[in-house]
Amino acid sequence: xKALQVSRKVARLGLARMASAVSPSAAAKVGPIKLISIDPxxxxxxxxxxxxxxxxxxxxxxxxxxxxxxxxxxxxxxSFPFTPGHEVVGELADGTRVVIEPVLGHAARGFPxxxxxxxxxxxxDYAHLALGHLEPGIQTGFCHSTGGGWSTYFQAHSSxxxxxxxxxxxxxAVMIEPAAGGIHTALMCWPSVAxxxxxxxAVLGAGTMGxxxxxxxxxxxxxxxxxxxxxxxxxxxxxxxxxADDVVAPKELGRAVRRTVGCHMIGDYLSGGxxxxxxxxxxxxxxxxxxxITKPRGTVIMMGMPAEVTVDLTxxxxxxxxxxxxYTYGTETMPDGTTARTFDLAIQAVADLDxxxxxxxxxxxxxxxxxxxxxxxxxxxxxxxxAFDLRTIAQTFDPRSDPKEKN
Amino acid sequence: MPRPGFVLEVDRNTPxxxxxxxxxxxxxxxxxGRSRVIYAPEPLEALKDIDGxxxxxxxxxxxxxxLPELLFPGMKLTIAFDDISLPLPPMTRPDIxxxxxxxxxxxxxxxxxxxxHIIAALALHRRMTEAELRHAVxxxxxxxxxxxxxxxxxxxxxxxxxxxxxxxxxxxDVEINKRAANSDLLVYVNINLVxxxxxxxxxxxGLSSYKSLQHHHNPKTMEQxxxxxxxxxxxxxxxxxxxxxxxxxxxxxxxxxxTTMNTDTFPKPFNFLSKREWEWNARDRASFVMSSQALxxxxxxxxxxxxxxxxxxxxMTSVQAGEVEAVHKQTTENVWKQQLVEVQGxxxxxxxxxxxxxxxxxNSIMNPILVMCMGLGYLFNMYKGKPLVREGGxxxxxxxxPWDFHPVHHPSYIDFFEQVLTETTDPxxxxxxxxxxxxxxxxxxxxxxxxxxxxGVHPFYMWYWGAHGMQHCSRVIIVGxxxxxxxxxGFTPASTMDDAFEIASDVVGRTPTIxxxxxxxxxxxxxx
Numbered sequence: 001x002k003a004l005q006v007s008r009k010v011a012r013l014g015l016a017r018m019a020s021a022v023s024p025s026a027a028a029k030v031g032p033i034k035l036i037s038i039d040p041x042x043x044x045x046x047x048x049x050x051x052x053x054x055x056x057x058x059x060x061x062x063x064x065x066x067x068x069x070x071x072x073x074x075x076x077x078x079s080f081p082f083t084p085g086h087e088v089v090g091e092l093a094d095g096t097r098v099v100i101e102p103v104l105g106h107a108a109r110g111f112p113x114x115x116x117x118x119x120x121x122x123x124x125d126y127a128h129l130a131l132g133h134l135e136p137g138i139q140t141g142f143c144h145s146t147g148g149g150w151s152t153y154f155q156a157h158s159s160x161x162x163x164x165x166x167x168x169x170x171x172x173a174v175m176i177e178p179a180a181g182g183i184h185t186a187l188m189c190w191p192s193v194a195x196x197x198x199x200x201x202a203v204l205g206a207g208t209m210g211x212x213x214x215x216x217x218x219x220x221x222x223x224x225x226x227x228x229x230x231x232x233x234x235x236x237x238x239x240x241x242x243x244a245d246d247v248v249a250p251k252e253l254g255r256a257v258r259r260t261v262g263c264h265m266i267g268d269y270l271s272g273g274x275x276x277x278x279x280x281x282x283x284x285x286x287x288x289x290x291x292x293i294t295k296p297r298g299t300v301i302m303m304g305m306p307a308e309v310t311v312d313l314t315x316x317x318x319x320x321x322x323x324x325x326x327y328t329y330g331t332e333t334m335p336d337g338t339t340a341r342t343f344d345l346a347i348q349a350v351a352d353l354d355x356x357x358x359x360x361x362x363x364x365x366x367x368x369x370x371x372x373x374x375x376x377x378x379x380x381x382x383x384x385x386x387a388f389d390l391r392t393i394a395q396t397f398d399p400r401s402d403p404k405e406k407n
Numbered sequence: 408m409p410r411p412g413f414v415l416e417v418d419r420n421t422p423x424x425x426x427x428x429x430x431x432x433x434x435x436x437x438x439x440g441r442s443r444v445i446y447a448p449e450p451l452e453a454l455k456d457i458d459g460x461x462x463x464x465x466x467x468x469x470x471x472x473x474l475p476e477l478l479f480p481g482m483k484l485t486i487a488f489d490d491i492s493l494p495l496p497p498m499t500r501p502d503i504x505x506x507x508x509x510x511x512x513x514x515x516x517x518x519x520x521x522x523x524h525i526i527a528a529l530a531l532h533r534r535m536t537e538a539e540l541r542h543a544v545x546x547x548x549x550x551x552x553x554x555x556x557x558x559x560x561x562x563x564x565x566x567x568x569x570x571x572x573x574x575x576x577x578x579x580d581v582e583i584n585k586r587a588a589n590s591d592l593l594v595y596v597n598i599n600l601v602x603x604x605x606x607x608x609x610x611x612x613g614l615s616s617y618k619s620l621q622h623h624h625n626p627k628t629m630e631q632x633x634x635x636x637x638x639x640x641x642x643x644x645x646x647x648x649x650x651x652x653x654x655x656x657x658x659x660x661x662x663x664x665x666t667t668m669n670t671d672t673f674p675k676p677f678n679f680l681s682k683r684e685w686e687w688n689a690r691d692r693a694s695f696v697m698s699s700q701a702l703x704x705x706x707x708x709x710x711x712x713x714x715x716x717x718x719x720x721x722x723m724t725s726v727q728a729g730e731v732e733a734v735h736k737q738t739t740e741n742v743w744k745q746q747l748v749e750v751q752g753x754x755x756x757x758x759x760x761x762x763x764x765x766x767x768x769x770n771s772i773m774n775p776i777l778v779m780c781m782g783l784g785y786l787f788n789m790y791k792g793k794p795l796v797r798e799g800g801x802x803x804x805x806x807x808x809p810w811d812f813h814p815v816h817h818p819s820y821i822d823f824f825e826q827v828l829t830e831t832t833d834p835x836x837x838x839x840x841x842x843x844x845x846x847x848x849x850x851x852x853x854x855x856x857x858x859x860x861x862x863g864v865h866p867f868y869m870w871y872w873g874a875h876g877m878q879h880c881s882r883v884i885i886v887g888x889x890x891x892x893x894x895x896x897g898f899t900p901a902s903t904m905d906d907a908f909e910i911a912s913d914v915v916g917r918t919p920t921i922x923x924x925x926x927x928x929x930x931x932x933x934x935x
Contacts, residue, residue: 252825259822264850 001040002365003151006033006065008080017068025373027067033084035368040153044134044145047107047158049092051100055174055362056149057087057387058375060209061305062141066372071307077126078142079135085149085388086141089164089173090156097164099176100156101343102139103328104146108157109134119341120159121330139328150365150388162343165351172356174387175212179355180329180346182212185303186220187332187342188324189276192299194335199224202257202274202293204250206230206239207378208358208385209303210280215353218243220335220345225260227274229253232379242353250286257293268292269315278326280304291315291323301326362389409449412748412930413683417442422684424923425695426805426904427760428887429773430710431702432680433805434695435758435904442921443754445795446683447930450669451745453722460726461510464664468729469737474511474594474662478518482591486511487561487584487614490529491539492766493598494668495927499718503666505545507596507726511664512548524586525552527560528595528613531620531855531862532767533816534560539770563616563862564852571618572657575649579622581657584614588659595731597665601789601929602742603635605665606735607651608644615650617846617864622646626834629874634788636931638739651731664728665738669745670928671721681928707809714763715770743931750795750932755919756911757796758904759786761806762927767861767869772813775892776820778806780869783876783883786924792934795922799881801911803904808888808896815859819851823866824895832897834874842867881914 009032016031043050062084064070086102105120106113109132114123130136137143140156147154164173193199201217201224203210210228217226228239229250236247248256258265263272273295279287280303288311290300296319303326316323329342349355360383363371368388375386415421423434424444437444454460465474478484488504491497508525515523525544527535541549544558552558561584562568570588572581587593587610595613599605612620622628623646631642638644654661673680677698679691687695702710725741727734763773765781773781782804787794796802812821823845827837842864845851851863877883883898884907893900901907911919924932 246826248825248829255822255825258850259826259844259848262849264853265818 001038001152003036003038003083003147004033004365004368005036005038005081005083008032013068015068016066020067020069020376023373025369027376028369028372031066031068033066033368035365041147041155044155048155049158049161050153051088051090051092051098051156052153053085053088053090053149053151053388053390054097055089055170055359055387055389055391056085057174057178057385058371059087059178060207063372063376064305064307067376069307074138074142077129077136077138079137079144082137082142082144083148083151083154084141085151085154086139087174087177087387088140088149089170089176090149097170097173098156098161099164099173099343100140100149101160101162101180101329102141102177103160103330104129104134104137104139104143104157105159107159117331119330119343121328152390162347165347168347168351169356170391171359172350172354175350175355175358175385176343176346178208178385179212179215179350180342181209181303181326182214183216183220183345183349184329184332184342185213185278185301185326186216187334188301188326189217189224189278189299190221190335192322193221193224193275196275197223199275200257200261201226202253202277203228203244204253204277204279204286204290205281205304206235207280210278211235211238211242211358211384213278213280213303214239214244215242215349215355219349227253227256227260232382234382234384235379238358238384254289254293261295270295272296273298275299276301278303287311291321294319294321296320298322299324358384359387360384362387364389364392409451412448413446414748414750415444415446415683417444424684424925425680425760426758427762428805429761429807430707430714430763431699432695432760433699434684435805437758437921437923438908441918442923444923444925445748445750445930445932446925447670447928448745448748450671450721450928451724453669453724454726457723458506458510460723461507464726464728465510465514468662469727470733471662471729474728475514475518477592477662478515478520480519480521482520482522483589484515484520484523484592484594485587485590486523486525486594486596487528487587487610488525488543488596489598489604489609489613490527490532491535491543491769492532493604494600494719494721495764495766495769496672496717496719497542497769498668498721500542501545502543503598503668503723504543504596505548507664507666508544508548511594511596523552523557525558526584526587526614528609529561530613530615531563531617531865531868533855533859533861536859561614562856564856569616572659573653575646575653577646577649579646579650580618581611581650581653582616582618583610583654583659587614588657592660592662594662594664597663599665599667599738599742601636601746602638602739602931605738606638606644607647607731609663610654610661611647611650617862619650621846624868624871626838626871626874629834629871630878632875634790634794634875636788637791648732661731662728663731663734664726665734666723667725667738667741667745668721669724672719672928674717674720677717711763711772746929746931747791747933748930750922750934753793753795753797753934754800754922755797755915756801756803756908756921757787757794758803758921758923759805759926761786761804767865768813768816771816772811773806774812774817774820774824775808775810775896776824776866776869778804778808778885778888779896779898780872782873784869784872786926787873787876787879789924789926789930790932790934794879795924795932795934796880798879799914801882801884801914801919802876802880803884803886803907803911805886805904806888808885808892810889810892816861817866818854818860819845819848819863820861820866828895828897834871834877837867837870882911884910
């Protein structure tokens with residue numbers, strides 16, 4: 001079968017890092033990713049399924065890896081070579097369409113659940129990510145054992161599978177995973193604003209993740225005044241469509257927040273600011289902006305993966321700003337105190353908001369260099385989500401390529 | 408004998424005409440046979456004895472007792488003066504205000520008056536810096552009064568420094584500076600750069616608060632002001648005059664001193680800018696070529712500094728003192744003597760070169776909102792009778808219109824540009840939806856009171872200033888402007904004057920008649 005595979009070649013990672021500064025496609029050409037032909041993955045045991053990929057999205061974290069920008073933090077939490085692709089809609093051998101909740105959690109790795117009914121992303125000890133019978137890997141798409149969505153077939157555990165409702169297109173379904181990330185971030189805002197009548201929440205960045213966060217905020221914190229810094233016209237339109245109250249250029253975000261909360265501006269900082277700011281882009285300058293526009297004792301939620309940055313944290317110290325990360329999804333505590341699985345919430349959101357429209361372009365695996373270049377410059381090229389389309393490779397599940405399942 | 412204003416009918420022999428483009432200028436060829444250029448009258452002779460004339464005006468006022476008879480020991484005397492927005496460009500020292508204030512202070516000293524406050528009547532404009540104050544009132548006055556807190560700037564946001572005097576029959580609130588209201592005598596020292604200035608507008612605007620100003624600085628009033636230069640057809644002035652009556656009825660005693668000045672606008676190296684192009688000599692042509700080419704290569708900030716360092720040689724042509732309305736009537740006549748040019752009829756297109764300066768960017772940046780205000784607010788309104796362009800016609804301006812704002816002087820302008828203009832360019836809509844929010848914004852108030860910022864509501868006033876022009880014209884084109892900034896203003900960008908005429912042809916056809924208002928120097932067209 002065809003698969004895109006990332007190998008640990010330090011020289012290529014370095015080359016990709018340099019090349020990405022020149023052009024988005026150059027990193028794909030010289031970097032550690034290659035299109036290869038390999039055998040389909042062996043079944044990993046009881047509870048594991050072979051999934052045939054239909055669509056698999058290209059995410060910012062994928063690009064970061066391909067371009068050699070990923071942090072060394074992940075060195076012990078991924079296993080090379082691996083096939084990327086964690087935003088996946090595929091089908092099982094019986095034709096059931098599924099989306100993958102990609103976190104390789106306790107159940108998938110054979111560990112006891114942290115609590116009854118826990119989702120793959122739950123738990124406060126990450127030992128299982130590097131232990132157990134699988135190679136290390138935080139998610140499908142970063143684990144050598146399971147493979148990922150950028151190939152014809154990969155392995156997924158039953159704890160990761162969510163059936164796609166018939167009314168959802170593949171394009172909509174491939175947006176469920178990023179939508180879940182956005183909803184998780186939105187719900188992380190709730191404790192900071194629970195007692196505020198009209199909380200102000202700023203979102204810096206309106207790529208896929210920023211837009212999903214906006215959608216999540218509007219659905220789950222309906223009284224929030226959402227102010228978005230979006231760079232490109234199509235991002236600004238989507239931000240409005242998904243419920244932002246004010247949409248401005250990123251450099252205008254601070255002033256827009258100030259106008260809304262009615263505070264002063266002292267130097268580069270607002271005297272007050274947003275109750276919560278969601279960081280949904282990926283450069284260090286932007287983090288500083290988030291700190292500047294968040295009120296003292298407010299919260300900055302980092303949705304984008306920052307890697308190594310240099311930031312003056314004096315303001316954070318003085319303003320007692322909470323800086324927290326937001327990674328994936330799991331079991332959510334809702335504003336009314338009940339709990340829900342993020343993916344269930346995301347499936348409903350994607351259907352209600354027609355989020356399949358965010359899929360701007362699809363490419364066959366053979367054209368991966370073009371696909372990656374397109375995804376890396378999505379904003380500038382008027383796109384949001386770029387995905388690989390493997391539906392034309394085999395119209396139906398091919399039993400000849402289907403390894404025997406051991407379940 | 409200075410020559411009067413002149414209307415040149417453009418023919419094939421007419422040389423290209425000078426158009427200002429902010430901190431530069433260009434020569435543009437206008438179509439022959441259907442274009443005309445209006446030139447300002449040449450500068451009138453200055454008064455031979457300026458200081459003597461000032462004293463004479465104070466001793467022989469119009470419809471008023473002489474100033475010395477109004478002064479007595481133990482009285483409260485307040486002298487208010489026009490702020491940095493006048494004259495343009497700032498004049499060479501000594502400033503007219505210094506000369507008048509010194510004369511008033513001499514008489515006050517002779518009368519044994521020792522409770523004197525001197526107040527810059529800046530309404531909602533930015534505060535003046537020490538250097539700007541020294542330039543206006545002179546070092547002697549500044550050093551004698553400012554360190555002891557007796558020379559200061561009107562603060563329209565200090566509730567303790569404002570006095571509410573009542574309402575006009577039209578329901579307009581009158582609130583002015585408390586010290587001025589409670590003085591035994593308020594002497595107002597005015598510079599009448601254009602006929603819009605002076606009269607009751609000096610006190611009712613310069614010393615008032617937002618509570619008062621909102622009654623006449625609004626879209627409805629501005630659309631019914633035709634024009635700012637014609638007091639009798641100006642709702643803005645009628646409102647100020649009604650407020651003046653409330654002041655008089657409340658016991659505010661005003662002694663008005665108004666001055667006019669000639670149009671000697673540019674010093675030697677730049678005096679070709681005031682000349683008629685066909686009269687340029689070789690030196691003028693060389694000055695134009697060298698300066699315009701050099702300015703093209705000069706960083707904008709440096710070019711701004713060069714132009715804002717210009718001090719105009721204009722001088723006083725008249726001074727009159729006494730009762731406000733009687734004084735202003737005579738002042739206006741003297742302004743017309745210098746500025747009025749008779750023009751027959753309207754044209755399809757009005758062209759104007761926007762210079763580097765307007766009343767609100769002295770030592771600052773002409774941001775896009777001020778470009779709009781200067782074009783549609785000021786130059787469009789430089790008429791008596793009817794506008795130079797027909798209703799439904801086109802205005803073409805030349806200016807680089809940079810997306811650039813002075814962060815200290817114009818903080819609320821930035822938000823206005825980013826927030827309000829992205830949603831609407833309709834003065835009525837923004838008035839209803841946004842004005843109050845900007846006017847009451849605590850940060851803007853803080854910056855207005857303690858820094859050098861225009862009041863939060865000021866960009867709205869600038870936009871309203873152009874309301875009549877916007878309503879009158881069907882299209883506004885800016886040649887050479889930043890495309891995004893021009894579009895944000897709701898106008899049409901054009902690269903060249905020919906492109907602008909081509910764009911305008913959609914509205915006015917392929918052979919439109921054209922008027923170019925050749926200013927500065929200041930002129931007002933008396934359109935018959």
